[in-house]
Amino acid sequence: MNITLKVWRQNGPKDKGGFETYDVKDVSPDMSFLEMFDVLNIDLEKDGKEGIHFDHDCREGICGMCSMYINGKPHGPKDAVTTCQLHMRSFKDGDTIVVEPWRAAAFPVIKDLMVDRTSFDRIMQAGGYVDVSTGGVPDANEIPIPKVVADEAMDAAQCIGCGACVAACKNASAMLFTSAKVSQLALLPQGQVERKTRVEKMVAQMEEEGFGNCTNTGACSAVCPKEISLEHIARMNREYLSAKVSSTNV
Numbered sequence: 118m119n120i121t122l123k124v125w126r127q128n129g130p131k132d133k134g135g136f137e138t139y140d141v142k143d144v145s146p147d148m149s150f151l152e153m154f155d156v157l158n159i160d161l162e163k164d165g166k167e168g169i170h171f172d173h174d175c176r177e178g179i180c181g182m183c184s185m186y187i188n189g190k191p192h193g194p195k196d197a198v199t200t201c202q203l204h205m206r207s208f209k210d211g212d213t214i215v216v217e218p219w220r221a222a223a224f225p226v227i228k229d230l231m232v233d234r235t236s237f238d239r240i241m242q243a244g245g246y247v248d249v250s251t252g253g254v255p256d257a258n259e260i261p262i263p264k265v266v267a268d269e270a271m272d273a274a275q276c277i278g279c280g281a282c283v284a285a286c287k288n289a290s291a292m293l294f295t296s297a298k299v300s301q302l303a304l305l306p307q308g309q310v311e312r313k314t315r316v317e318k319m320v321a322q323m324e325e326e327g328f329g330n331c332t333n334t335g336a337c338s339a340v341c342p343k344e345i346s347l348e349h350i351a352r353m354n355r356e357y358l359s360a361k362v363s364s365t366n367v
């Protein structure tokens with residue numbers, strides 16, 4: 118297949134940036150979207166030009182690094198896949214594909230398609246951990262967890278922190294991401310020690326980073342490659358309210 122790519126090029130956070138057009142020839146339908154970029158970059162470098170910068174790591178839908186808008190949708194046209202799992206057979210010969218970085222104030226562009234998502238790391242550092250006693254590793258069977266609860270916690274734990282939720286939200290809200298992390302730990306016995314302080318700290322950090330609030334449009338969940346449910350936002354709101362009420366009563 119032959120395709121035309123319109124790719125956002127930006128030489129750093131202060132650069133204005135703009136689209137550049139590339140013709141990519143003989144693309145195999147079995148290539149992943151990132152492999153197609155690899156081939157383009159090899160050709161660009163052969164011609165003495167600078168390759169297109171983009172983030173990637175696992176290329177297996179695990180790490181959440183391969184964040185980009187493809188034709189206006191985070192991670193491209195297919196539901197429940199990351200960019201690295203998207204194959205060129207999802208497009209047609211002769212297509213023009215527009216590729217842009219995440220657009221959110223809390224995710225400044227580093228270069229081209231790479232954005233700085235350390236704001237997510239700081240939200241995690243604010244409360245996304247559990248305290249454990251030192252000593253030997255306890256037998257897993259000593260902490261029985263009902264299957265329905267374990268399944269719900271695992272659903273939340275699937276969040277890979279890619280930022281598609283923020284990119285899709287008109288408010289650039291990080292509530293789906295933050296709520297998945299809050300929910301996962303609030304559901305499990307191991308997460309009870311910091312349950313109340315965790316939600317307060319993570320929400321405060323989320324606001325400090327400049328993410329917007331949730332107005333229930335659901336765009337975040339619709340584009341999430343791991344199909345994280347809006348129910349986690351509802352749980353986080355309940356956790357937050359409960360934490361605030363008890364800290365006010367103390």
Ligand code: FES
Nearest residue numbers: 176180181183201
């Ligand atoms: S590169 Fe890891 S999820 Fe895509």
